[in-house]
Amino acid sequence: MRCRVPVLVCALLLCLVAAGAAPALAQPDAEETHFEAQLQDDGDAEWTIAVSVPFTNETDRDRFDSFAEAFEAGREDLDPGHGAFQRAAAEAERAADREMAVTAPRRDSAIVEDENGTEYGELRVTFVWESFARIDDNGTLYVDDAFNTTNGPWLPGLEDDQSLTIAAPPGxxxxxxxxxxxxxxxxxxxxxxxFGPGYFTIVYPQSSPGPAPDVGISTMLLWGALLLSGAALLLGLYLLVARHWPPTGRRSGSGSEETPPDASADSPPPGGASAEPTSDDAAGSDAETADDEIDMELLSDEERVEYLLEQNGGRMKQANIVKETGWSNAKVSQLLSSMADEDRVDKLRIGRENLISLPGEGIDDIDTNDK
Incomplete structure (x- = not known):
């Protein structure tokens, strides 16, 4: 009977060899393990598990190569890996009472060189966790119940060499x-x-506004300077138009002079002149309508004198200019002298008065009874 035991053991080993069975390969010691869940706008999440394996000697590299070959062929899995997440999704589905699934696993490995030129191995497995996040009618994504099971979260925490990233969905x-x-x-x-029960409560609203842009003080000053420059330009254009609009008065087609409006009869005329009405005052009513259309405050002193001369056939007595403008004799005299020096008006002395005319009006037909 004792002889049969070794025989049975040998027979079992021979059967295993004949069937192609091989002892499982141990996963190489990881230096770092990173879990990443890239959320999608349909509620799915593309998970990636990346394991970094350091090489201290050739034996470590040979062990990595052997495990990587079996891993890519699907004979070996990471710990935790695709199989662990399949079980987690099944538990979360029961707890949340909604359908979930882990599908489309892809395995790959590589020898990577860091910035210092040191080589290390990397094992990666990616898969899709369908319906990982919930979506409401407004398109808001909720990441919560996919982490829960009836016995608490399937991911109770991270070890020293582990990390986790949950990336926002596109858009x-x-x-x-x-x-x-x-x-x-x-x-x-x-x-x-x-991570305790209920720890993962994450909400992504659709089209959620990002942080307000950081407007620096230099940008604010630049915009302020541009606004002030624009305002100054508009003001300059307004003053330029106001200075030259409306145009100077017109002469009547018959050559007769249009008489400016009469001064108020309730107060004596400026400059101490007699309050008795003159023939000039009687003719003022015909020009009242034209004067009403002119805003005299928008004209300069010189333009106002020119306007009055235009309204009166091109020439007026200096005393009547004083009366029409309401200015003092001294101001009118000084203004007319300056305009005469600039050839903007002509001055002609007639008796004790000055006759003021626009250049080119001529003085041959001047009557002493002119304004």
Whole structure:
């Protein structure tokens, strides 16, 4: 009977060899493991598990190559890997009472060189967790119940060499509700961490506005300077138009002079002149309508004198200019002298009065009874 035991053991080993069975390969020791969930706008999440394996000698590299070959062929899995997430999705589906599934696994490995020229191995597995996030009628994504099971979260925490990233879905800004602050819309945890029941409550509103742009003081000053420049330009254009509009008065087609409106009969005329009405005053009513259309305050002193001369056939007595403008004799005299020096008016002494005329009017037909 004792002889049969070794025989049975040998027979079992021979059967295993004949069937192609081989002992499982141990996963190489990881230096770092990173979990990343890239959310999609339909509620799915593309998960990636990346394991970095350091090489201290050729034996480590040979062990990595052997495991990587079996891993890519699907004979080996990471710990935790695709199989662990399949079980987690099944538990979360039961707890949340909604359909979920882990599908489309892809495995790959590579020898990577860091910035210092040191080589290390990397094992990666990616898969899709369907319906990882909930979506309401407004398009808001909720990441919460996919982490829960009936016995608490399937991811109770992170170890020292582990990290987790949950990336915002395309077209969404950062979360409005999350257990930690977001960095450019993404959430990132570095181990060691502990996640209790209900820890993962993350909300991504659709078309959530991002942070307000940072407007620097230099930008504000630039816009202020542009606004002030625009206002100054508009004011300059207004003053330029006001200075030259409306145009100077017209002469009547018959050559007769249009008489300016009469001064008020209730007060004596400026400059101490007699309050008795003259023939000039009686003719003023014909020009009242034209004067009503002119805003005299918009004209300069010189333009106002020119306007009065235009309204009166091109020439007026200096005393009548004083009366029509309401200015003092001294101001009118000084203004007319200056305009005469600039050839804007001509002055002719007739008796004890000055006759003021526009250049080119001529003085041959001047009557002493002229204005």
């Amino acid at each position: 969404y800004a950062g979360p409005t509700t999350s257990p930690i602050g977001a960095e450019e819309g993404d959430l990132h945890w570095e181990g060691p961490e502990t």
